[in-house]
Amino acid sequence: MPRPQPTEKTFRYPWATNDYRTEFLESGTHALSLAIAMAIENKQVSSVPEVILPAYGCPDLVAAVLAQGAKPVLVDLLPDTAQLDDAQVRHAISPACVAVIAVGFLGIPERLDVLSEICRQHDIFLIEDAAQCFPPSGSNAALADAIVLSFGRGKPINLMGGGALIYRNDLQQHAKKVFDGVPFVHRSVGFVWKIKRLLFNWMMGRTPYWFVEKVPFLHIGETRFQECRGIRRAVMPAGLVAAGIREFYWRPCVSEEYRKALSDLRGSGWRFLKSDGMDPRRSKLRFAVLAPSSAVREEAELVLNRAGVGVSNFYGGILPELDGMEGLFDHKNFPVAKDFSSRLLTLPCHEDVRQSDIHKIARIMKELYLVEWPRGADRAS
Numbered sequence: 191m192p193r194p195q196p197t198e199k200t201f202r203y204p205w206a207t208n209d210y211r212t213e214f215l216e217s218g219t220h221a222l223s224l225a226i227a228m229a230i231e232n233k234q235v236s237s238v239p240e241v242i243l244p245a246y247g248c249p250d251l252v253a254a255v256l257a258q259g260a261k262p263v264l265v266d267l268l269p270d271t272a273q274l275d276d277a278q279v280r281h282a283i284s285p286a287c288v289a290v291i292a293v294g295f296l297g298i299p300e301r302l303d304v305l306s307e308i309c310r311q312h313d314i315f316l317i318e319d320a321a322q323c324f325p326p327s328g329s330n331a332a333l334a335d336a337i338v339l340s341f342g343r344g345k346p347i348n349l350m351g352g353g354a355l356i357y358r359n360d361l362q363q364h365a366k367k368v369f370d371g372v373p374f375v376h377r378s379v380g381f382v383w384k385i386k387r388l389l390f391n392w393m394m395g396r397t398p399y400w401f402v403e404k405v406p407f408l409h410i411g412e413t414r415f416q417e418c419r420g421i422r423r424a425v426m427p428a429g430l431v432a433a434g435i436r437e438f439y440w441r442p443c444v445s446e447e448y449r450k451a452l453s454d455l456r457g458s459g460w461r462f463l464k465s466d467g468m469d470p471r472r473s474k475l476r477f478a479v480l481a482p483s484s485a486v487r488e489e490a491e492l493v494l495n496r497a498g499v500g501v502s503n504f505y506g507g508i509l510p511e512l513d514g515m516e517g518l519f520d521h522k523n524f525p526v527a528k529d530f531s532s533r534l535l536t537l538p539c540h541e542d543v544r545q546s547d548i549h550k551i552a553r554i555m556k557e558l559y560l561v562e563w564p565r566g567a568d569r570a571s
């Protein structure tokens with residue numbers, strides 16, 4: 191059966207280096223699943239292959255692993271971050287382990303240098319999941335064996351769907367096997383798609399942010415567990431991807447405003463996520479803060495949501511606690527990830543969030559939690 195050839199790349203993708211190739215797929219989850227298939231090809235273990243992922247993370251990761259007949263192995267985090275605890279990663283690597291998935295969370299990249307060293311020692315794949323973290327960092331020093339992007343709604347590059355698998359040039363043998371027989375779909379970017387996208391962008395741009403926050407399908411972070419089936423490659427016009435990338439860079443970034451407005455709260459036990467060396471332009475999805483305790487987080491979530499600010503806890507729990515995950519993991523005890531998820535509060539960052547909104551959020555939070563703040567003063571109506 192003749193297979194259509196991938197389209198010629200007419201422009202240079204910002205992640206492209208001579209070390210990597212790019213293939214487009216129907217979704218980020220499909221791309222991740224094929225990255226795992228390549229890792230399985232690479233290691234060829236005799237028992238069920240295992241893949242390491244963070245205990246707090248996107249349920250799509252689990253779906254991508256299961257779709258390849260592999261077993262997800264969860265690892266706890268470093269305190270106050272969504273980053274893997276490398277000591278525990280080492281501990282979790284069994285002879286059947288084929289890959290570690292390093293997830294950039296809300297624009298904050300994983301520590302690929304640390305993780306790639308561990309992966310090299312064990313001859314397993316390091317897969318960078320950059321679905322929330324554009325541009326990916328793994329291609330810089332060729333640290334990642336494969337990199338995954340998502341072009342879904344609410345992701346940094348929003349093309350209303352699609353994803354990319356970026357893999358090391360010298361893995362072409364594996365890639366050939368893995369992609370062989372995976373059917374192509376032509377993303378229809380015709381009239382209907384253009385109208386849909388126009389409407390989506392119009393809604394995001396014109397709707398008051400508190401309303402956008404109330405429409406669940408418009409934001410990320412409420413991913414439910416969905417099986418990954420029927421993996422398909424996509425033909426993505428280069429112009430479309432280029433437009434999505436341009437749009438990402440144009441979109442304003444309010445995370446620095448949040449940092450300034452909320453910095454006083456750090457004296458009252460609130461924390462920002464560690465983001466050493468992060469390019470602040472990257473963080474455009476939601477702004478994450480950690481409350482001093484889960485009780486404080488719950489109270490702040492209630493008060494802010496009542497005031498019309500759409501705050502969320504993102505995934506709502508560590509992976510073993512989410513619906514559909516019953517019986518999938520050997521261990522359920524991940525105290526650091528559990529603590530992280532119970533204190534995590536994410537604040538809206540989309541383009542309609544104005545400086546005045548940020549100040550309102552900061553005022554509400556300071557009234558409640560800033561020790562020196564005169565209670566009752568300057569209270570919003």
Ligand SMILES: *Cc1c(COP(=O)(O)O)cnc(C)c1O
Pocket residue numbers: 217218219220222248250251293294319321322339340341342345352353
């Ligand atoms: C959204 C997301 C995915 C999956 O991408 P889709 O294009 O929605 O399939 C994978 N990993 C992370 C971290 C994500 O946020």
